[in-house]
Amino acid sequence: xxxxxxxxxxxxxxxxxxxxxxxxxxxxxxxxxxxxxxxxxxxxxxxxxxxxxxxxxxxxxxxxxxxxxxxxxxxxxxxxxxxxxxxxxxxxxxxxxxxxxxxxxxxxxxxxxxxxxxxxxxxxxxxxxxxxxxxxxxxxxxxxxxxxxxxxxxxxxxxxxxxxxxxxxxxxxxxxxxxxxxxxxxxxxxxxxxxxxxxxxxxxxxxxxxxxxxxxxxxxxxxxxxxxxxxxxxxxxxxxxxxxxxxxxxxxxxxxxxxxxxxxxxxxxxxxxxxxxxxxxxxxxxxxxxxxxxxxxxxxxxxxxxxxxxxxxxxxxxxxxxxxxxxxxxxxxxxxxxxxxxxxxxxxxxxxxxxxxxxxxxxxxxxxxxxxxxxxxxxxxxxxxxxxxxxxxxxxxxxxxxxxxxxxxxxxxxxxxxxxxxxxxxxxxxxxxxxxxxxxxxxxxxxxxxxxxxxxxxxxxxxxxxxxxxxxxxxxxxxxxxxxxxxxxxxxxxxxxxxxxxxxxxxxxxxxxxxxxxxxxxxxxxxxxxxxxxxxxxxxxxxxxxxxxxxxxxxxxxxxxxxxxxxxxxxxxxxxxxxxxxxxxxxxxxxxxxxxxxxxxxxxxxxxxxxxxxxxxxxxxxxxxxxxxxxxxxxxxxxxxxxxxxxxxxxxxxxxxxxxxxxxxxxxxxxxxxxxxxxxxxxxxxxxxxxx
DNA sequence: TGCGATGCTCGTCCTGCATG
DNA sequence: CATGCAGGACGAGCATCGCA
Numbered sequence: 188x189x190x191x192x193x194x195x196x197x198x199x200x201x202x203x204x205x206x207x208x209x210x211x212x213x214x215x216x217x218x219x220x221x222x223x224x225x226x227x228x229x230x231x232x233x234x235x236x237x238x239x240x241x242x243x244x245x246x247x248x249x250x251x252x253x254x255x256x257x258x259x260x261x262x263x264x265x266x267x268x269x270x271x272x273x274x275x276x277x278x279x280x281x282x283x284x285x286x287x288x289x290x291x292x293x294x295x296x297x298x299x300x301x302x303x304x305x306x307x308x309x310x311x312x313x314x315x316x317x318x319x320x321x322x323x324x325x326x327x328x329x330x331x332x333x334x335x336x337x338x339x340x341x342x343x344x345x346x347x348x349x350x351x352x353x354x355x356x357x358x359x360x361x362x363x364x365x366x367x368x369x370x371x372x373x374x375x376x377x378x379x380x381x382x383x384x385x386x387x388x389x390x391x392x393x394x395x396x397x398x399x400x401x402x403x404x405x406x407x408x409x410x411x412x413x414x415x416x417x418x419x420x421x422x423x424x425x426x427x428x429x430x431x432x433x434x435x436x437x438x439x440x441x442x443x444x445x446x447x448x449x450x451x452x453x454x455x456x457x458x459x460x461x462x463x464x465x466x467x468x469x470x471x472x473x474x475x476x477x478x479x480x481x482x483x484x485x486x487x488x489x490x491x492x493x494x495x496x497x498x499x500x501x502x503x504x505x506x507x508x509x510x511x512x513x514x515x516x517x518x519x520x521x522x523x524x525x526x527x528x529x530x531x532x533x534x535x536x537x538x539x540x541x542x543x544x545x546x547x548x549x550x551x552x553x554x555x556x557x558x559x560x561x562x563x564x565x566x567x568x569x570x571x572x573x574x575x576x577x578x579x580x581x582x583x584x585x586x587x588x589x590x591x592x593x594x595x596x597x598x599x600x601x602x603x604x605x606x607x608x609x610x611x612x613x614x615x616x617x618x619x620x621x622x623x624x625x626x627x628x629x630x631x632x633x634x635x636x637x638x639x640x641x642x643x644x645x646x647x648x649x650x651x652x653x654x655x656x657x658x659x660x661x662x663x664x665x666x667x668x669x670x671x672x673x674x675x676x677x678x679x680x681x682x683x684x685x686x687x688x689x690x691x692x693x694x695x696x697x698x699x700x701x702x703x704x705x706x707x708x709x710x711x712x713x714x715x716x717x718x719x720x721x722x723x724x725x726x727x728x729x730x731x732x733x734x735x736x737x738x739x740x741x742x743x744x745x746x747x748x749x750x751x752x753x754x755x756x757x758x759x760x761x762x763x764x765x766x767x768x769x770x771x772x773x774x775x776x777x778x779x780x781x782x783x784x785x786x787x788x789x790x791x792x793x794x795x796x797x798x799x800x801x802x803x804x805x806x807x808x809x810x811x812x813x814x815x816x817x818x819x820x821x822x823x824x825x826x827x828x829x830x831x832x833x834x835x836x837x838x839x840x841x842x843x844x845x846x847x848x849x850x851x852x853x854x855x856x857x858x859x860x861x862x863x864x865x866x867x868x869x870x871x872x873x874x875x876x877x878x879x
Numbered sequence: 880t881g882c883g884a885t886g887c888t889c890g891t892c893c894t895g896c897a898t899g
Numbered sequence: 900c901a902t903g904c905a906g907g908a909c910g911a912g913c914a915t916c917g918c919a
Contacts, residue, residue: 298893299907306908322908326892348895882919889912898903 197246201236205243208233294347297340301329304340 212232231240238246295303302325309321316324329337 294895295906296894302892303907310908322891324892329893344894880919883917885914885916887913887915890910892907894906896904899901 197238201238202246204235205233205238205246208235208243209247294344294351297337297344298326298329300340300343301325301332301337 212229229240230244233243234240235243302322305325305328306321309316309325313321313324
């Protein structure tokens with residue numbers, strides 16, 4: 188209470204003092220992400236008056252959390268932000284929040300986009316499905332979604348990611364301090380020279396680890412992440428060479444993507460593929476004034492060649508055309524008016540031997556989304572789609588791949604063309620499979636079933652108990668299955684609860700928590716250890732109390748309460764809450780229990796509901812939960828689908844079924860998937876010997 | 880003591896990115 | 900390289916507070 192009181196007693200002057208002190212001890216140069224710096228900050232050094240280090244830290248977290256301070260900054264910058272905020276607080280109550288708002292938001296991942304798009308429909312269709320179940324269903328849908336249908340989401344993600352990167356670059360650019368730090372880098376010079384290569388004149392590349400590229404005159408910032416570099420130019424400035432309009436060039440590893448926004452352009456390349464986008468009125472490929480962004484790397488080339496493409500010439504409108512070697516798209520651009528969008532930008536992309544063209548609205552072959560169009564191609568395949576106005580592609584039913592012999596050379600690739608042929612749902616999978624079968628057998632083709640084991644990122648793990656029937660649904664599982672504890676690191680067994688199988692309270696991991704070896708002992712700590720004991724802290728609850736069921740109405744509503752009348756003792760979820768603040772606590776974690784103003788130290792235990800998962804995946808639990816080192820909880824999930832509503836045809840689902848590059852996922856994701864697959868195989872092979 | 884209101888967190892999913 | 904987090908929604912569980 189006293190601590191909480193102290194928190195409340197923070198005067199503006201005290202807060203400013205704290206911020207000043209923080210500024211003083213922030214390491215210089217402060218170029219790390221704020222979380223990292225914050226994590227390593229010696230908060231005890233900040234103690235002043237009657238404020239301890241942990242209190243200072245808590246106050247800081249309150250400031251940042253409640254006021255939504257932008258997180259894409261260094262800690263030093265955040266402190267400055269907070270300082271302004273506090274100062275404004277006294278001037279005008281209306282002013283104080285504004286400067287801290289509008290944080291940069293990361294683009295939604297393709298899956299999230301799919302989820303958001305589909306959820307409303309599923310909610311209405313299956314009102315009985317819980318949120319969790321709905322998520323499972325949708326994830327399954329997404330997993331099984333044909334690659335070409337996913338492309339739409341991936342493309343949107345790519346576009347927004349580029350915008351995000353631009354905004355982020357702009358934001359960082361505005362940070363003079365950061366710029367100073369960046370200027371000190373020697374890599375800058377290297378990068379700037381790279382950016383002026385005669386061939387890729389308009390594109391800044393950083394083959395290695397270069398970090399900064401600047402144009403001498405115009406202010407520009409180029410940043411490299413790992414093996415990539417981002418060249419960014421702000422308004423009226425350009426890194427590459429667009430005197431008037433800004434251009435942003437990004438090269439991630441071996442990839443290139445060309446994008447143009449209003450007056451800016453971005454070039455980026457992906458391994459063997461490239462995507463060019465011009466959402467608005469940008470001219471990428473060939474505006475006399477503006478430099479062309481497109482670039483070609485290794486096997487792919489973004490063609491801004493006026494020669495090869497009439498499309499590429501739209502003075503006002505952006506257009507990008509790529510003509511790799513064997514790309515059929517490039518050829519179509521040559522001799523056809525395909526991919527032309529007078530007002531709208533259009534992009535055609537064709538990596539190696541493949542080409543895909545999609546038209547949604549105004550473009551016939553290439554795909555045009557309102558003001559932009561993107562065409563993607565898969566390796567050895569070519570697909571053309573035009574759901575709406577396209578005269579080219581027409582899929583009979585659900586097939587997202589169509590041919591248009593006449594109008595589109597894109598849709599036809601004599602050799603490698605894989606036009607849709609599956610009358611039902613999995614036409615794309617088939618076609619892709621046919622194409623990629625030679626190389627990868629990962630693409631499976633089961634036209635009607637959703638069991639296609641294709642590059643499903645997620646590993647479906649079954650516990651030894653739930654292993655039996657393939658189609659057995661979690662939902663359909665009898666309550667008894669709940670006795671099998673879930674094989675999730677989040678599930679932690681408390682010694683006292685071990686009597687009740689499957690009812691072990693879960694300790695929800697926290698990042699720092701999982702690493703701190705001492706955590707376990709801190710879990711369940713009595714609040715008395717804190718400076719100020721909480722009134723009826725939940726942490727202090729003794730296991731015996733769990734035997735008394737709550738009479739909360741909500742508890743009574745739980746369908747499975749009958750099975751587990753008692754409550755197992757809870758365990759403190761948040762590491763920081765129950766432990767000493769000194770070393771570990773990270774941002775967002777409160778150093779000590781007593782100092783947490785609002786959030787009570789909860790225990791990561793679920794009610795009986797979660798223990799008897801009639802409807803949840805928790806039913807498939809492995810008894811060895813607590814002993815299993817943490818894996819991703821997502822791995823420990825059953826893929827049974829009995830309760831899953833029948834898979835819908837994708838016809839309605841995608842207004843623009845688009846082919847997807849099979850390598851659309853990041854390397855990180857791919858590696859992760861590989862690991863999961865390994866885990867899965869290991870699990871299956873060694874499931875019998877697994878502990879019980 | 881019990882209940883409603885409130886607020887917070889979890890759980891589901893996937894993916895990209897940051898971090899250690 | 901491995902791992903954790905953020906991002907979306909939202910029902911459910913849970914603790915706390917206030918009131919009857």
